[in-house]
Amino acid sequence: MQYINPYIELCLEGSSSIFKGLNQKDKETLVHHHTLTVFKKGQFLFKEGDKTHGLICLASGKVKVFKDGVGGRGQILKMVRHQGFIGYKTLFSDNLWSVSAIAIEDSAICIFEKSSFIRILKKNPDLSMKFIKVIADELWFSNNRTVSLTQKHVRGRLAESILILRDTYGFEADGKTIRISLSREDIANLSNMTTSNAIRTLSNLASEGIIEITGRRISIIDSNQIELISELG
Numbered sequence: 001m002q003y004i005n006p007y008i009e010l011c012l013e014g015s016s017s018i019f020k021g022l023n024q025k026d027k028e029t030l031v032h033h034h035t036l037t038v039f040k041k042g043q044f045l046f047k048e049g050d051k052t053h054g055l056i057c058l059a060s061g062k063v064k065v066f067k068d069g070v071g072g073r074g075q076i077l078k079m080v081r082h083q084g085f086i087g088y089k090t091l092f093s094d095n096l097w098s099v100s101a102i103a104i105e106d107s108a109i110c111i112f113e114k115s116s117f118i119r120i121l122k123k124n125p126d127l128s129m130k131f132i133k134v135i136a137d138e139l140w141f142s143n144n145r146t147v148s149l150t151q152k153h154v155r156g157r158l159a160e161s162i163l164i165l166r167d168t169y170g171f172e173a174d175g176k177t178i179r180i181s182l183s184r185e186d187i188a189n190l191s192n193m194t195t196s197n198a199i200r201t202l203s204n205l206a207s208e209g210i211i212e213i214t215g216r217r218i219s220i221i222d223s224n225q226i227e228l229i230s231e232l233g
Helices: 006-013 024-032 088-093 114-123 125-151 154-169 184-191 195-207 223-232
Strands: 034-039 044-046 054-060 063-068 074-080 100-103 107-113 211-214 217-220
Touching: 006 024, 006 034, 006 054, 006 107, 024 034, 024 114, 034 044, 034 054, 054 088, 054 114, 063 184, 074 154, 074 184, 088 114, 088 125, 107 114, 114 125, 125 154, 154 184, 154 195, 154 217, 154 223, 184 195, 195 211
Parallel strands: none
Antiparallel strands: 034 107, 044 100, 054 107, 063 074, 063 100, 211 217
8 A cells, every 4th residue: 555654654564563464444544543743852752641642653763761750860661662652551541641751863653543543453353462462571571670670780780771772772783883872861760770870880891891882872792791790680
């Protein structure tokens, strides 16, 4: 079928899209009942307390989902990858957003209108199972992440965060540089530690030859070692 913009095509036909197996009629319904929004780096997609309008698919760019804690300190809960979803928890519960999301580079999202998406979900058992798997995988990740952030030492938490970034965004062409640029504060907020602890721990890992740091870019030099540090905590 002919798509009205490349972003909706990515959400419906991208390599990791759960919608690829849908019939053309249902895809056309999603196309006709979606909105496209483009965000500049640093812009909020939504804020805690906003109302949910539909299922969000990240067509391009990178997004962090976070929640403000005590004293306004943020905890990054999720780094979203291409064709990844945001918003299905509030979509089904009818609650307001309990988290916020910011574009960490120029990004585009497609928002599928709630009633149309749920109607398609109800009549497509294969799609429903794929979506249940998405929810189950995130619940599995969240449970394990909660244990890691509360029980691992600083070094183990930061090593795990680096591996999460690697697994989410992959490497550049050199096969070692993670394909994302993050501030030290963001790395700290992803790892549940202060910025000063993140800076110090990154420097220690670099001095040991486990990673390399170039500005805001991190390269993994010794994958086995950083995986061991993460595992041992």
